[in-house]
Amino acid sequence: MGIKRYILLTVVYMLAIGLYVYSFNGDMYTLEVYTFSLELPVALWIVLPTILLFLASITHMMYYSLKDFWKARSINKDFENFKTALSEKVMGEDSVVKYKTEFFKFVGKSMKMLDYKEIEDFISKDEKIELNRQVVKDINDGKVVELKKYRLSSQNKLLDQNNFNRLTEDVKYASTILKECTDKNSKLYQKAYLEYIKYSSFEDIKKIGFTPTKETFRILMERYLEEEGTESIKMDLDSIEELLMQFKANREDYLELAYEIKTKLDPDALMALFEKLYNSTEHSAASDAYLYVLYELQMIDKIRDILENSDEDEFVKWKTILFLRDHGKNVDSGLFLRI
Numbered sequence: 001m002g003i004k005r006y007i008l009l010t011v012v013y014m015l016a017i018g019l020y021v022y023s024f025n026g027d028m029y030t031l032e033v034y035t036f037s038l039e040l041p042v043a044l045w046i047v048l049p050t051i052l053l054f055l056a057s058i059t060h061m062m063y064y065s066l067k068d069f070w071k072a073r074s075i076n077k078d079f080e081n082f083k084t085a086l087s088e089k090v091m092g093e094d095s096v097v098k099y100k101t102e103f104f105k106f107v108g109k110s111m112k113m114l115d116y117k118e119i120e121d122f123i124s125k126d127e128k129i130e131l132n133r134q135v136v137k138d139i140n141d142g143k144v145v146e147l148k149k150y151r152l153s154s155q156n157k158l159l160d161q162n163n164f165n166r167l168t169e170d171v172k173y174a175s176t177i178l179k180e181c182t183d184k185n186s187k188l189y190q191k192a193y194l195e196y197i198k199y200s201s202f203e204d205i206k207k208i209g210f211t212p213t214k215e216t217f218r219i220l221m222e223r224y225l226e227e228e229g230t231e232s233i234k235m236d237l238d239s240i241e242e243l244l245m246q247f248k249a250n251r252e253d254y255l256e257l258a259y260e261i262k263t264k265l266d267p268d269a270l271m272a273l274f275e276k277l278y279n280s281t282e283h284s285a286a287s288d289a290y291l292y293v294l295y296e297l298q299m300i301d302k303i304r305d306i307l308e309n310s311d312e313d314e315f316v317k318w319k320t321i322l323f324l325r326d327h328g329k330n331v332d333s334g335l336f337l338r339i
Contacts, residue, residue: 003061010054018047071101078104083126090116090132092156144169160188171195178208194219202235212247221257225264237273245282254289259334267297288337291318295333300325 022043030039040048078099085095085108094112099105118137124130138145139158144166152159166173167188177192197205197219210216220243223233244253254277262270270293277283278290294303303322307315317337324331 003058003065006061007058010050014047014050014054017050018043021046074100075104082107083124083129085111086124087126087128087132089114090129090136091150091152092116092158093152139165142168160186163188164191167192167195171199175200198223199231202233202239212243214247214249214253217243217247217249217253221260225260237269241273241277241280241283244277244286249283249285251285251288254283254286255292255334255337258289258292262293262296271297287315288318291315292333292337295321 022041025042027042028039029042029045030037031045032038078101081095081097081099082104085097088095089111095108097108099108116136118133118140124133135145135147135150136158139161142165145162147159147162163173163177167177174192174196177188178196181189181192183189193208194216196208197210197216202220205220212220220233220235221240223231224235224240226232240257244257249257258274261273265273274286274290274293277286280286291303291306294300300322303318307319307322317339321331321333321336
């Protein structure tokens with residue numbers, strides 16, 4: 001029963017009793033307690049306990065109605081806070097909002113242990129949640145989104161994924177990532193690093209703290225061997241020698257370089273480069289590559305001198321190549337050395 005209906009019916013009830021008593025007894029009655037004296041009609045004295053009970057019950061009902069009102073208000077406010085926290089969770093952030101009710105306090109703490117996963121048939125009917133879900137979907141679909149207004153933490157995965165997307169759209173964005181990214185071991189930094197060395201000059205590459213690897217050396221050599229164009233890169237032979245030493249090139253690396261660079265350099269420069277490598281103690285694995293260059297330049301006598309002064313188990317393949325050549329069987333030295 002609503003409080004308004006309760007008041008109305010109670011008033012009607014008290015009036016009915018009062019009028020009924022008054023209809024057969026309209027006398028006055030005086031209540032005296034010590035010096036206190038109160039004179040009222042008998043009918044009113046009869047109704048008075050009901051009035052007192054009515055006032056007490058109204059006070060009781062108003063108290064619990066007010067209590068329920070504040071509880072409902074707290075729940076509604078916590079629900080709004082929860083939707084805010086959920087919208088932030090969608091973006092990969094843990095909310096700092098505080099709850100008043102124990103139920104939502106538990107839910108709020110529990111949500112911090114969970115990760116967001118998109119469910120297509122879920123509709124929250126909350127504008128902020130739906131907007132954030134769309135942002136996450138766009139980023140996962142490879143689109144670039146402006147994220148500054150969301151004030152995401154620096155460790156948020158969406159930032160990295162968004163930068164990956166931007167890097168895919170514009171490889172020149174790699175320079176910005178290399179300047180801003182603090183974790184050089186992260187996948188984003190490594191990706192940006194590889195993209196950067198695909199278009200920057202060798203001088204600019206060295207400025208970013210370039211640490212050559214076999215993979216990066218291959219990328220640089222591909223650009224070096226390109227004809228003049230946007231992808232080509234200028235490097236001196238001393239830099240190539242230094243790179244080989246820094247990533248500790250092996251026999252196959254030197255041979256691969258010899259196979260490819262012979263079309264770029266003139267015979268004198270080619271000979272000078274690999275002779276220098278061969279005579280350097282830091283490039284001890286360059287022997288086969290040097291012999292290959294000599295063979296390509298038809299400097300057979302020089303190869304024989306090296307083989308004659310070698311141990312029996314050294315340069316076995318080259319000894320085989322020369323043996324076959326001496327017996328009229330020419331072989332593809334590059335192919336034979338790869339076997």
